[in-house]
Amino acid sequence: MANLDNLATLIRTLSKSEKRYFKWSYPWEPGDKVYGDLYDMLEKGQIPIQEIKTKLKKIYPDALLEPASKHLYKMLMRSLRNYEADKSVENKLITLLGDVRILFSKGIFELCFSEIEKAKTLAYRHEKFGYFLLFARLELQYLTNLEFPDTDETALLQKQDKINDLLYHELFINRHASLYELLTYRYYKQGNVRSDKETARLNDLLLDESQVNATNKYSSFESDKLHLHFQSTYFLMTGSPEMSLQISKELNKLFQENSGLWSDSPVYYIYLLHGILTNLYFMKQYADIPYFLNELEQLKPTANSLLLLKQHLVYFHQIGLSSAQGKHKEAVAAAREYEENFLAKKILIPPNTQAAMYFRLAVVYFGVKEYSKSLHLVNEVLNTSGSFISSQLYVLGRLLHLLIHMELHNEDYLHYEIKSVERKLKKNKKLFTLEKITLQFLKKWLNMQDRTKALQYYANALAELEENDYENQLLHQFPFRRWVQGHLQKTPFLEVKI
Template sequence: MNLITLKNLIYSLSKAEKKSFSLLTGMQEGDKKYLKLYEYLLTTKNIDIENLEKSYTKNGLEAARKHLTHNLMKAIRQAENDKNVENRLIIDLKDAQILHRKGFVSESFEYLDKIKQTALNNELYPYFLMAARLELQYLTRLQLAGLDEFEMIKKQSKIEEILEHEMQVHRHSSLHEILLIRYWRKGTVNSLKEKTKLNDLLLEEYNILNNRNYRSFESQKLHLNFQSAYFMMIGDHEGSLKLFYELDALFQKNTHLWKDSPTYYIYLLDGILTDLCAMERFNEMPFFVNQLKNISSDSQDLNWQIELLATHHQLTIFNQTNQFQEAATFLEFQKEMIEKLTVNTPFNSQAQLCLTIAITHFWRQEYKQTLRFLNFMLNNYRNTFSYQIYVQSRFLFLITQYELANFDYLRYEIRSFERKLKADKQESFLENLLLEILKKLTQKPKNLLKLFEDFIKKIQALDDSSNQLRLFKTLLIERWLLRNKIDEFNH
């Protein structure tokens, strides 16, 4: 873990994790040079490697970095140890091994029985398999004392049943991942050839469902996820919407299986809201935003993430439905919370929220505020958030410079961005089209009205199945061109 990542990790620590780190380091003896590095990373804005190496010597800095990383990760693990079922199962497995090694055989088997039952009750099948295999190993060392052949076969059969379920889940997950990558890269399908390819995946899923021997929450979840993605890809939005509600109902029915670790449900709702936005079903989004807000977690990190995603999606609803005054009121109300969110959450999520806020300010013609949020993310977190957010942010930055009439600077930034896209091999028709628009606008053409009309027609003629159109939809590019067309017409 390099020093920048280490610094970011320190900033992400919750109060409980900081307390755990303090207690852990307080129990240690000897020279604690790594604590000086901790204080430095906690308080400095820009890391000066050269001065650090002078203070520590190069080898001393490396030793302090490793020691600090080790202690931070240990403190975080200790803070989380008893917070969810999986952590307790891991601890119980270790305890069972220790007891067996110390000669407390019956106590060790009691632990393993408890692990197996807890794992089955919570559908945490990998832990059942670990405990079941360990049990058979220990029994074999004891020459299978007290176990007849029927009981041994019964134990082996249960392991095989769970293994088969896990293999089916793996196959199902693989199909879902293939479907998702096709959807994210190509959008909806139109041609017969593409639909035939999709039907092949559908047939494979049918075979998995038809042959499954164990119905679980995970298998039901995968089926509904697969079907919703399939309907999205063939353009059946009503079918997808129905499945979104079924997915949510499945999670609500099985809260005991995920309440200790709600991460998957959080990101499921985030994905549903993103898809609803792409489908322009903004009236359906508030239900899922409320479901997101209603998730409770013992983890402060997850609570921050829930708050951030709910804020982002609520603001997106306002932006996409042209409710910019409501968006401004919402931002003012959330001002203190947003300041906390842009410190305590993963950088990709921070960047997403900053972009959404910047879009609100842009449409309220508050361009200084737009640039403040864009500069904050582009200058601080460029290498820590997704390329899609980066591209959208750069384009909004360029459009803002146009609105401020900074044409010389805009021409320079366009060239810089073009070089970046070419170097990263990320050019596409849509990016090139938008850059073409901006380049022509910087030339101050005489007939601006016709120019805006031409580009609006080009955008409207684009194949709506392309997932890359999210760039235009997120930034409301078509609406921006229409606004400029109207302004030019009025002049």
């Protein structure tokens, strides 16, 4: 059961229309219901939890807060379920499942089986095979209980064969999904491969995926989607963004040809477009970005959380494109607009996605020498719970954190922090080449009288790193080479051409 902190978060994330629907469903007046006053106080979002408890105790001396909070939570969840009831195929199927069980228990059998058939047709048409199987098994259970009215043996066998076919396909999808989930886990936790050993481990997954794919007997949107997305992610991780992008475009075509299967819940497509735009950014194919960015902007999710996620990603890629094209004033303007619309309002975004934006904003402000602002944003990245942030993003955050302190001339702090970062990365086995040469450069910077030599060492080492397929992907996240050349040429690094 949710505690008051969970309730406060839930209420804070409600859209205006969701709040109106809740208050319309459960009207109250101030001082009328303890759960109503609790809701009003939590909605304001500025009253500490302990103060809320004290105020409610004064108004309702005999009331217990825990039962009131549990009741409010149940009411909110019921309201949200009702509000979303007809907005997606899955919600419609869940509603139908409840209706079918009620109809059977009330003895209204003809309508019950009619609703089951309706649900099966809807589930099959939208490739919700798990729901189809649920209704199909329920149908056979009810037919058995009623001693098979109006059902001959041929019809019974056909129903059973259909269940077996879809069970086999669901098993195939589950095996395929398991491999894709494992690959995606490695991507988010480890980033691109950075050693031959990691490549070999991915090749084992690729072989498993090929073997699973060979067993597919039934083509569906879900199975095709999983295969293409696995291939795209594999090539992205192994340093072949061109192949990854090519497959992602095939995947985008698949989505566009089957929009009826996902349009009510477009979260997967939102992340697909995000992946395509990220690939284009890394490959410096900036001319293609506006098309896919427009595709993302045109989506109109019904769920408020998805709408906010979409808007967040639009800002993320607009800022990235402006920075990459040297339009730094536009990038800063978009960054400030994003802060006003999202950060100032504390809008909730998935942690790793939010941390990626913090890092991108930190890079933008670093480029225009707003180092204190950049430092604050990097700290937001590093303060994100380790279980919710990718290893690659964390490492880049630590490196940028060091460079900011170098620019701020915090040399005493740098001595301590370099040792801390090195120790942390060694412990986690994440001390790869970029990290090593950056830490080595900073040590030289602190200890050498001729700091130009330290800068030159770093510039040469970074140039060699460009040829390393395992390492150069990280160089797209922050302009390390331009930054060091800016110091060598005594020029703002945003003006340096490489």
